Amino acid sequence: MGVDSEIVRLEGVTKEFPLGFGRRRRVLHGIGFSVRRGEIFGFVGPNGAGKTTTLKILLGLIHPTSGSARVLGHDVRETEFRRHIGFLPENPTFYDYLSGGEFLDFYGRLSGLERSERRRRVEMVLEWVGLTHARELRLRAYSKGMLQRLGIAQALIGDPQVVFLDEPMSGLDPIGRKEVRDLILRLRAEGKTVFMNTHILPDVELLCDRVAILVEGRLRYLGSAEGVLADAEQEADLVVTGLPPELGERLAARFPTRAEGTGERLELRVPRKDVGSVLAEVLRDGGEVISVAPQRASLESIFLSAVAGGKAAGGKA
Amino acid sequence: MRALPATHAIARNTVREALRSRLLYTLVFFAVLLIGSSALLATLSYVERERILQDIGLSAIRLMGAIIAVFVGVGLIHREVERRTVYTILSKPVSRTAFVVGKFAGLAATLWLMVGIMGLAFAAVSLVSGAPLGWGHLAALALTCVELALLVAVATLFSSFTTPTLASAFSLGVYLLGHLVRDLRDLGAASDSELAERVTAGLYLVLPDLEAFDLVIPAVHGLAIPPGEVAMGALYGFGYAALVLVLAAFVFERRDLR
Ligand SMILES: Nc1ncnc2c1ncn2[C@@H]1O[C@H](COP(=O)(O)OP(=O)(O)OP(=O)(O)O)[C@@H](O)[C@H]1O
Numbered sequence: 001m002g003v004d005s006e007i008v009r010l011e012g013v014t015k016e017f018p019l020g021f022g023r024r025r026r027v028l029h030g031i032g033f034s035v036r037r038g039e040i041f042g043f044v045g046p047n048g049a050g051k052t053t054t055l056k057i058l059l060g061l062i063h064p065t066s067g068s069a070r071v072l073g074h075d076v077r078e079t080e081f082r083r084h085i086g087f088l089p090e091n092p093t094f095y096d097y098l099s100g101g102e103f104l105d106f107y108g109r110l111s112g113l114e115r116s117e118r119r120r121r122v123e124m125v126l127e128w129v130g131l132t133h134a135r136e137l138r139l140r141a142y143s144k145g146m147l148q149r150l151g152i153a154q155a156l157i158g159d160p161q162v163v164f165l166d167e168p169m170s171g172l173d174p175i176g177r178k179e180v181r182d183l184i185l186r187l188r189a190e191g192k193t194v195f196m197n198t199h200i201l202p203d204v205e206l207l208c209d210r211v212a213i214l215v216e217g218r219l220r221y222l223g224s225a226e227g228v229l230a231d232a233e234q235e236a237d238l239v240v241t242g243l244p245p246e247l248g249e250r251l252a253a254r255f256p257t258r259a260e261g262t263g264e265r266l267e268l269r270v271p272r273k274d275v276g277s278v279l280a281e282v283l284r285d286g287g288e289v290i291s292v293a294p295q296r297a298s299l300e301s302i303f304l305s306a307v308a309g310g311k312a313a314g315g316k317a
Numbered sequence: 318m319r320a321l322p323a324t325h326a327i328a329r330n331t332v333r334e335a336l337r338s339r340l341l342y343t344l345v346f347f348a349v350l351l352i353g354s355s356a357l358l359a360t361l362s363y364v365e366r367e368r369i370l371q372d373i374g375l376s377a378i379r380l381m382g383a384i385i386a387v388f389v390g391v392g393l394i395h396r397e398v399e400r401r402t403v404y405t406i407l408s409k410p411v412s413r414t415a416f417v418v419g420k421f422a423g424l425a426a427t428l429w430l431m432v433g434i435m436g437l438a439f440a441a442v443s444l445v446s447g448a449p450l451g452w453g454h455l456a457a458l459a460l461t462c463v464e465l466a467l468l469v470a471v472a473t474l475f476s477s478f479t480t481p482t483l484a485s486a487f488s489l490g491v492y493l494l495g496h497l498v499r500d501l502r503d504l505g506a507a508s509d510s511e512l513a514e515r516v517t518a519g520l521y522l523v524l525p526d527l528e529a530f531d532l533v534i535p536a537v538h539g540l541a542i543p544p545g546e547v548a549m550g551a552l553y554g555f556g557y558a559a560l561v562l563v564l565a566a567f568v569f570e571r572r573d574l575r
Pocket residue numbers: 017018025027045046047048049050051052053054090575
C-alpha cells in the first residue's frame with residue numbers, strides 16, 4: 001500500500017495526562033494503525049477507552065507523549081493541510097449568538113473560502129443536514145439534534161477530503177440517524193474518507209469498511225468489518241431439559257459465555273464445532289433437546305469478548 | 318499570507334461577542350456618566366474649572382478602558398477552550414498563533430471603539446462647558462488606545478494558560494506595577510544600595526511602563542506635546558504588546574487543549 005493512499009497514520013502513540021503532584025496517567029499505550037483513502041473507518045471501544053483522546057491527537061488539539069501522528073501525509077502540528085479535513089467534536093458547542101447561516105459563513109471564512117464559494121457551500125451543507133429552514137435562527141434556539149447536525153455541516157463546509165466524526169449519531173432521532181448514515185455513504189461515494197468514533201455497533205456493521213477496537217488504550221482488533229464477523233467463531237444457542245444435575249453443572253462450567261438455569265432446563269451458548277458432542281452427551285444421559293439455534297456472530301459479541309479481555313475474535317492488533 | 322483572512326474572521330467574531338458583554342456596557346455607561354457629571358463637579362470649584370473637568374474625563378476613559386481590557390481580556394482564550402469552540406476553530410486551517418492574534422485584535426478593536434465613544438462624550442461635555450479642545454487631547458486618547466492594546470495583550474497572555482480568576486489577579490498586578498515601575502526605578506537609582514538599583518532597573522525592563530502613555534496632565538494644561546513623543550510611546554506600547562503576544566502564542570501553541 002502506497003503512502004499516498006494512507007490518509008491517517010498513527011505510529012506508537014502513547015498519551016499520558018498529568019494527574020497533579022507529578023503523577024501521570026497513561027490513557028493510550030502505543031497504538032498504531034492507518035486509514036486508507038476512500039474508506040469508512042470505525043473506531044469503537046467502551047467509554048473511556050481513549051477514542052476521543054486519539055481523535056484529538058489526530059486533530060493536533062493535544063500532543064502525544066510519544067509516537068507520531070500524520071494526516072494526509074502531514075505532521076498533525078501543521079496548519080495548511082487542515083483545509084482538507086473536517087472535524088465534528090463530541091457534544092459540539094458553538095457561538096450561540098450567531099445564526100446557523102452566520103456560523104457556517106464564519107467557518108467557511110476560516111476554511112479559506114471566497115465569498116461566492118462560501119455562499120454556495122453554506123446553502124449546500126445546510127440542505128445536506130436538513131437545516132435550511134433554520135438558517136436565520138440563533139444557535140441559542142437550536143435543539144440538541146439541530147446542533148449536532150450543524151456540527152456535521154460545519155465539518156463539511158470546506159469540502160474536506162477526510163472527515164473525523166466523534167459520535168456523529170449522538171443526540172439524533174431515528175430519521176436523523178438515517179440521514180447521517182446516508183450522508184456518510186454519499187461522502188464515500190464521492191471518494192472522501194470518513195473516520196468515525198462510535199458506540200453504535202449496528203452502524204459500524206452497516207457503514208464501515210474497516211474497524212479498530214480500542215480497549216483501555218490498547219488496540220484489540222484491527223481489520224475489515226466483515227473480517228471481524230467472518231473470523232469470529234460461529235456459535236449456537238442450545239436449550240435442553242431433564243439433565244442430571246452433575247451434567248448440567250459440568251456443561252455450565254465448560255461454556256460460561258452464556259449458561260442459564262440448571263438441572264431441569266439449561267440454556268447454553270456453545271461453539272459450532274462443539275454442538276454435536278454436547279448434544280450426544282445430553283441425549284446419552286437422558287436429557288431432552290428443546291432447540292438448537294445457530295447464532296450469527298455479531299459485532300456486539302466480538303466487542304464484548306474483546307472488552308472482557310478474551311481473545312479478540314482472532315484479529316491482529 | 319493565508320493567515321490574514323482567518324485572523325480577521327476571528328477578530329470580527331470576537332468584536333461581535335465582546336459587544337454583547339454587559340460588563341462592557343456597564344463600564345462605558347459609568348465612564349460617560351462620570352464625564353457628564355465632571356461638568357457638575359467642576360462647578361464646585363472657582364479655579365481651573367475646565368482643567369478639573371477634563372482631568373476627570375480623560376482619567377475616567379483610561380481607567381474604565383483598563384478595567385474592560387483586563388476583565389474581558391482574561392476570559393478571551395480561556396472561554397473558547399472551556400466551551401470547546403476552539404476545537405472546531407483549530408480544525409480549520411487556522412494556526413494557534415492566528416487564533417491568539419485574532420482574539421487579541423478583536424478585543425483591542427472593541428476597546429478602541431469604546432474609547433471613540435467615550436471620547437465623543439468627552440468632547441461634547443468640553444464644548445458645552447467651553448473648555449478648550451485640541452491636539453493634546455487627541456494625543457492623550459491615542460496613547461490611551463496604545464495602553465489598552467498593551468493591557469489586552471497582557472490579559473491574553475495570562476488567558477492562554479490559566480483561569481480567568483488567576484489571570485485577572487496577574488493582569489491587575491501588572492497594571493498596578495506598570496504604573497509604579499518608573500517611580501521605583503528612580504527611587505532605586507537614587508538609593509545607596511546597588512542591589513535595589515539593579516532590581517528596580519530590572520523590573521523597569523521587564524514590566525511595561527504604563528506612565529509612558531499618560532498624557533493627561535500635559536493635555537489638560539495645554540502644554541506642548543511633541544508628535545515625536547507620541548510616536549515613541551506608540552512604538553514602545555505596540556512593540557511591548559507584540560512581544561507579549563509572541564509569548565502568548567508560544568505558550569498556547571504548546572498547550573494540550575483538553
Ligand atoms: N483531560 C484529561 N485529563 C485526565 N484524564 C483524561 C483527560 N481526558 C480524558 N482522560 C481520560 O482518558 C481516558 C480516555 O478518555 P476518552 O475521552 O478518550 O475516552 P472515549 O473512548 O472517547 O470515551 P467515550 O466513549 O466515553 O467518549 C479516560 O479514562 C479519561 O478519564
